[in-house]
Amino acid sequence: MTAITTDKHLSGEHHEHPDLRVWGLLTFLVSESLMFGGFFATYLFFKGTTSVWPPEGTDVELLIPTINTIILVSSSFVIHLGDAAIKRNRVGWMRFWYFITAIMGAVFLVGQIYEYMNLGYGLTSNVFANCFYLMTGFHGLHVFVGLLLILGVLWRSLKRNHYSAIKHTGIEMAEIYWHFVDIIWIILFTLVYLMNAF
Amino acid sequence: MTSSEFFPEIPTNPPDQSQQKTLLVSHTSHQEPWKFKDYFTFNTDHKVIGIQYLVTAFLFYLIGGLMAVAIRTELATPDADFIDPNLYNAFMTNHGTIMIFLWIVPSAIGGFGNYLVPLMVGARDMAFPKLNAIAFWLNPPAGLLLLASFFFGGSQSGWTAYPPLSLITAPIAQSLWILAIVLVGTSSILGSINFVITILMMKVPSMKWDQVPLFCWAILATSILALLSTPVLAAGLVLLLFDINFGTSFFKPDAGGNVIIYQHLFWFYSHPAVYLMILPIFGIMSEVIPTHARKPIFGYKAIAYSSVAICVVGLFVWVHHMFTSGTPGWMRMFFTISTLIVAVPTGVKIFGWVATLWGGKIRFTSAMLFAIGLLSMFVMGGLSGVTMGTAPFDVHVHDTYYVVAHFHYVLFGGSVFGIYSGIYHWFPKITGKIMNETWGKIHFVLTFIGTNLTFLPMHELGLQGMPRRVAMYDPQFISLNQICTVGAFILAISVIPFAYNAINSWFNGESAGDNPWKSLTLEWTTSSPPIIENWEVLPVVTHGPYDYGHQQDEV
Numbered sequence: 001m002t003a004i005t006t007d008k009h010l011s012g013e014h015h016e017h018p019d020l021r022v023w024g025l026l027t028f029l030v031s032e033s034l035m036f037g038g039f040f041a042t043y044l045f046f047k048g049t050t051s052v053w054p055p056e057g058t059d060v061e062l063l064i065p066t067i068n069t070i071i072l073v074s075s076s077f078v079i080h081l082g083d084a085a086i087k088r089n090r091v092g093w094m095r096f097w098y099f100i101t102a103i104m105g106a107v108f109l110v111g112q113i114y115e116y117m118n119l120g121y122g123l124t125s126n127v128f129a130n131c132f133y134l135m136t137g138f139h140g141l142h143v144f145v146g147l148l149l150i151l152g153v154l155w156r157s158l159k160r161n162h163y164s165a166i167k168h169t170g171i172e173m174a175e176i177y178w179h180f181v182d183i184i185w186i187i188l189f190t191l192v193y194l195m196n197a198f
Numbered sequence: 199m200t201s202s203e204f205f206p207e208i209p210t211n212p213p214d215q216s217q218q219k220t221l222l223v224s225h226t227s228h229q230e231p232w233k234f235k236d237y238f239t240f241n242t243d244h245k246v247i248g249i250q251y252l253v254t255a256f257l258f259y260l261i262g263g264l265m266a267v268a269i270r271t272e273l274a275t276p277d278a279d280f281i282d283p284n285l286y287n288a289f290m291t292n293h294g295t296i297m298i299f300l301w302i303v304p305s306a307i308g309g310f311g312n313y314l315v316p317l318m319v320g321a322r323d324m325a326f327p328k329l330n331a332i333a334f335w336l337n338p339p340a341g342l343l344l345l346a347s348f349f350f351g352g353s354q355s356g357w358t359a360y361p362p363l364s365l366i367t368a369p370i371a372q373s374l375w376i377l378a379i380v381l382v383g384t385s386s387i388l389g390s391i392n393f394v395i396t397i398l399m400m401k402v403p404s405m406k407w408d409q410v411p412l413f414c415w416a417i418l419a420t421s422i423l424a425l426l427s428t429p430v431l432a433a434g435l436v437l438l439l440f441d442i443n444f445g446t447s448f449f450k451p452d453a454g455g456n457v458i459i460y461q462h463l464f465w466f467y468s469h470p471a472v473y474l475m476i477l478p479i480f481g482i483m484s485e486v487i488p489t490h491a492r493k494p495i496f497g498y499k500a501i502a503y504s505s506v507a508i509c510v511v512g513l514f515v516w517v518h519h520m521f522t523s524g525t526p527g528w529m530r531m532f533f534t535i536s537t538l539i540v541a542v543p544t545g546v547k548i549f550g551w552v553a554t555l556w557g558g559k560i561r562f563t564s565a566m567l568f569a570i571g572l573l574s575m576f577v578m579g580g581l582s583g584v585t586m587g588t589a590p591f592d593v594h595v596h597d598t599y600y601v602v603a604h605f606h607y608v609l610f611g612g613s614v615f616g617i618y619s620g621i622y623h624w625f626p627k628i629t630g631k632i633m634n635e636t637w638g639k640i641h642f643v644l645t646f647i648g649t650n651l652t653f654l655p656m657h658e659l660g661l662q663g664m665p666r667r668v669a670m671y672d673p674q675f676i677s678l679n680q681i682c683t684v685g686a687f688i689l690a691i692s693v694i695p696f697a698y699n700a701i702n703s704w705f706n707g708e709s710a711g712d713n714p715w716k717s718l719t720l721e722w723t724t725s726s727p728p729i730i731e732n733w734e735v736l737p738v739v740t741h742g743p744y745d746y747g748h749q750q751d752e753v
Contacts, residue, residue, distance in 0.1 A: 020325045020395050027391045031425040038433025038466075042448065042459050049456070124445040127454040134440065 025173050029180045036184055039138065040191060043131045047195075054128040054196055058121050065193050068111045069185065072143075075104035076182045079150075083175045089165040095157050098150050098171075101178065105147045112140050132192060139188055142181045149174040231730070240335060242327035245728060247334050248313025249628065252621075254334075255305035258341055262296035263690060265289040270652075270686035273679050278669045286669035288352025288371075292344055295357045295375065298475065299382045300341050302613045306478040307424075308334065308389055310620050311417045313628065315393060317721035318411045320402025320739070322731040325395040329388050336385035343378040347371035356667060358464060361438065361449035361457050369442050376435045376442075383428045383435075386474075390421035390428075397421075402720075405739040411719045412501055412743075416481025419505040420474055423512060427470040434463030461523055465516035473512045475609060476576075477505055479616030480547055483569055486623050487551050488744045489717040490566035491558030495744040497550040504543035511540040521589045522596045530589040537587030544580060548573065563715075564638030568619035571646050575611025579604055582657065597667075600660025606653040618645070618696070625700070626714045630726040631707030637699035644692035651685025719743045 047053045054060065082097030116133075123133040153174050156162050163171060232246055241247065268289050272280040281289070312330065316323055324330045347353055351368035353375035364372050397418045401410065438460065440446040447453035449460050480501075488495045495501065517525060517533040525533075551573060560566065582604040586592045595601060618641075625633045655678040660666075664675045671679070713722040721728070723737045741748070 018399075020399055023395050023399065024326055024329070024391050027394055027425065028387070031387050031391075031429050034426055035429035035433050038430040038463055039437075042433070042437065042463065045456065045459050045462075046454075050454070055454075124447075127447055130440070130446040130448055134437070134446070138436075 019169055021169050022172060022176065025176055029176070032180070033184070036135075036138075036187075039131075039135050040187065043135060043191060046127050046131060050127070054132075055126050058125055058128050058132075060132070060193050060196050061115060061119065062193060062197050064111050064115045065189065068108050068115075069189050071104050071111070072108050072182055072185050075101050075108075076179055078104065079175050079178050083168075083171060086163055086168045086171050087165055091157055091163055094163070094168075094171065095154060098154055098157075098174075102147060102150045102154070105143055105150065105178075109140060109143055109147070112136065112143075135188060135192065139181070139184055142184065146174070146178050146181045149177055240331050242323070242331045243730065244312045244316050244324045244327065244330060245628075247330050248309050248311075250334050251304050251308035251312060251337070252310075254337060254341075255301050255309060258296050258300035259305075260693070261345075262293050262301060263693065265293040265296070267686060267690050269293060270683045272669055273671070274683040276671050276673045276676055276679075281669075283669040284351065284354060287354035287667075288348060288368075290667055291353050291356050291375075292347075295344060295353075295379070296341070297609070298357060298471065299379060300337065300344075302475045302609065302617070303382070303386065303471075304337055305617050306475065306482075306613060306620075307386070307393075307417065307420055308337075310413075310478060310482065310617075310624070311389070311393060311420075314624065314721060315396055315414055315417055316400070317627075317724070317728060317732055318414050318719055319397060319400060320405060320720050320733075320736055321396060321400040322733075322736075324392045325400055326392050330392050333385045333388040333392070336381045336388075340378040340381040340385075343374045343381070347374040347378075350374065358468070359435075359438065360464075361441065361460050362451075364438060365441055365449065373439060373442055376439045380432055380435055383432050386424050387428050390424040393417050393421040394425070402736055402739060405720075408498065408502075409739055409742050410502075411481075412484035412495065412498070412505075413478070413481035415502040416477045416484070416505050419509040420477040423470045423477070423509045424474055426513060427467040430463055431467030434460055434467075437463070458520075458523055461520050462516070465519045466513075469516040469519060470512050472605075472608070473508055475613045476616075477508060479572070479613050479620075480505065482616045482620040482623070483547075483551055483572065485717075485719065486565050486569045486619050487554050488746060489623070489715050490561045490563055490569070491555050492561070492746045493554055493558040493744075494742075494746055494748070495550065496553035496556075497546070498742070498744065500546050501550045504546040507543040508540060511536060511543070515540050515587075518587050518589075518592070521592045534587060534589050538584065541580065541584050541587070548577060548580075563622065564633065564635055564642055565619045565622035567639065567642045568615045568622065568645075571642065572612055572615035572619065575607055575615065575649065579607025579611055582607065595660050597665055598660035599656040599664045599666055602666050603653050603656035603660060606649075606656070610653065611649055615645070615649075618642075621700070623715070624721075625703070626710030627721055627726050627728070629704050629707070630710055631703050632710045632714055633703045633707065634699050637695045641692060641696045641699065644688055644695065648685050648688035648692050652682050652689060653685070655679075655681045655685075718745060 078097055079101040082094045082101065085091075085093035085097060121129050123129060153163075153171050156170065232241070232243070237246060237250060237253075241250075268281060269286065272278065272286055274280075278286065312324065312334075315321075347368075348371070350370040353359070353364070353371045354367045355364035355372065359372065359375065397410070397414050437446070437448045441449050441455075447455040449455045449457050451457060484495060484501055515533060515537045517529055518537045521530055521533075551569075555570075582600070586595060586601065586604060622633055622638055625631070659675055659678050659682075662675065664671055710726050712724065712726050715722075718741065720737055720739070720743075724733050
């Protein structure tokens with residue numbers, strides 16, 4: 001039995017509810033990480049059941065990926081400076097730090113493509129190559145999406161008063177996504193590069 | 199229909215958002231009742247989306263059902279004399295795929311979930327209405343992709359799409375099949391995000407956690423399960439797609455690949471998928487039974503927490519589908535035990551419902567008949583599930599008709615009966631009209647007889663060793679197969695009184711009023727059909743959802 005009240009104030013603000021988008025994004029990222037989990041599990045299964053891993057002729061390179069890792073991990077700090085700036089209502093500084101992050105992301109992608117072109121083996125060479133290209137490629141796709149989000153934030157920030165100290169959910173979401181891409185890369189780098197190089 | 203006085207007041211001066219401490223998101227408000235054509239558009243109202251899901255899913259149910267009729271007609275005789283065996287394979291594959299991904303999942307979760315969750319927790323809409331509409335509109339293209347795959351021979355490797363069969367048979371059709379599943383999987387993930395956030399964060403403040411309807415608990419557990427398992431299937435299917443089209447060899451043993459990995463990735467999703475298909479149905483049961491038995495649900499907390507327990511344990515049982523895939527002994531042992539454990543919370547629910555019925559003032563409405571029918575048949579399917587969950591027995595019946603009998607008892611006797619029960623129960627809320635009870639009872643009797651006639655003999659066929667999925671069989675199995683075929687025809691006919699009843703009642707039915715069943719959950723406190731933002735003034739919860747017999751409103 002449920003009573004209906006006629007007391008207007010209990011209905012709260014009509015047609016409005018708190019902004020839950022950040023929670024939605026976090027839920028999505030939990031789900032998304034399980035997809036990477038599926039790829040990682042597949043990779044580890046092959047690694048554990050193959051006698052020589054990576055097989056002859058498909059060794060990993062370490063110099064560019066290490067530089068790339070440093071760039072991507074640092075960019076996580078840079079983007080946070082942007083988030084801190086908007087919390088102090090400094091739209092200009094937010095724009096500056098997000099722009100730097102975007103450049104770092106783009107450099108990462110270019111480095112990744114450069115690495116692909118100089119490896120000497122392709123997607124279909126063997127099972128290790130299959131896993132390598134699929135996992136790094138799928139991660140690269142996420143970096144690309146993150147880059148688009150950052151560019152979207154920069155585009156929207158051109159409009160006056162679009163973002164402010166108390167209204168910047170989009171900025172926060174781009175930052176969270178970027179951190180996610182960064183964390184996945186650290187795991188990927190460990191699995192594919194570090195564990196095979198030493 | 200609703201009159202204009204029911205519509206909420208639209209504030210003329212929305213409060214300045216920058217002045218508020220918490221940021222609020224405003225809805226676009228729409229004041230006119232929806233017209234027929236609105237149901238064919240990108241609409242963000244959760245009630246429209248719920249109906250879109252239900253109707254679309256039902257159309258696919260009819261398509262999948264016609265495939266089943268063709269399959270059973272073929273199996274009336276031992277030889278392949280009705281359809282070409284390749285077409286048989288395609289029907290067998292797509293029957294399973296459509297029934298799972300385009301009928302039960304979208305109707306039970308997408309349909310009932312979207313329609314009911316905001317109404318039950320006292321919200322005006324889901325947390326992310328646009329995302330919700332996107333999630334729905336991923337479904338029709340997925341269905342079209344599956345149908346289009348028939349122009350390329352149709353995918354023929356079963357709904358499991360195990361390599362190497364899926365790598366060498368009808369590659370274009372198989373690729374379309376993969377894309378279709380990835381689309382519905384994405385839809386499922388987006389929908390689940392909405393459910394989790396809506397249930398956790400948007401219930402009306404006066405509702406305590408032990409006053410949340412059990413259907414919402416079930417949808418919450420379902421959504422968490424979907425969020426954790428669906429992406430893993432997507433990973434497996436992406437690898438399969440690469441193997442078919444881009445020359446990789448993840449699942450090609452001759453080039454260093456391994457087919458067992460696919461089975462792990464597939465079943466990590468697809469075992470939880472059976473809970474995706476039954477947990478919302480358990481939720482429907484927990485609403486229908488107390489309402490029509492006029493008794494408080496027995497063991498509210500036990501039923502609520504057992505949904506969560508199924509969600510957790512259900513993630514660790516998947517290898518019981520792979521006992522014959524060269525699985526090592528320790529793994530068989532572990533997954534036999536976990537499988538037997540997951541039967542416990544399900545049993546808790548069954549006992550909860552039986553105890554609710556016990557001594558109740560039972561009204562044998564069509565909704566209640568389907569719920570009781572479900573109870574009897576689901577127990578049967580659950581018990582055969584326990585037998586197969588033990589590795590020694592499973593090795594004997596694996597890939598026989600015993601398996602087919604088992605999952606049709608849980609999916610048809612369970613899920614489909616639950617969906618029917620839900621439709622009879624909430625049809626008055628959705629349309630404002632009561633469904634005809636006589637036609638409802640005819641529908642129930644035909645469906646109940648048809649189900650048991652079709653699927654009961656399959657247990658015996660399986661124990662005798664008849665393999666599943668094959669168009670031809672040994673002549674010794676003919677008599678039982680013919681009984682199954684007769685049952686399938688009865689099931690096909692049983693849809694007719696239902697469809698007639700639903701359409702006729704919608705247009706000419708008796709007016710239902712706001713609360714025809716005298717139910718106590720929140721969705722019955724608004725008009726039928728509910729107005730566009732659900733309530734003029736949000737309701738205040740003063741009692742539990744199943745407090746029947748406690749107060750003066752007992753009938």
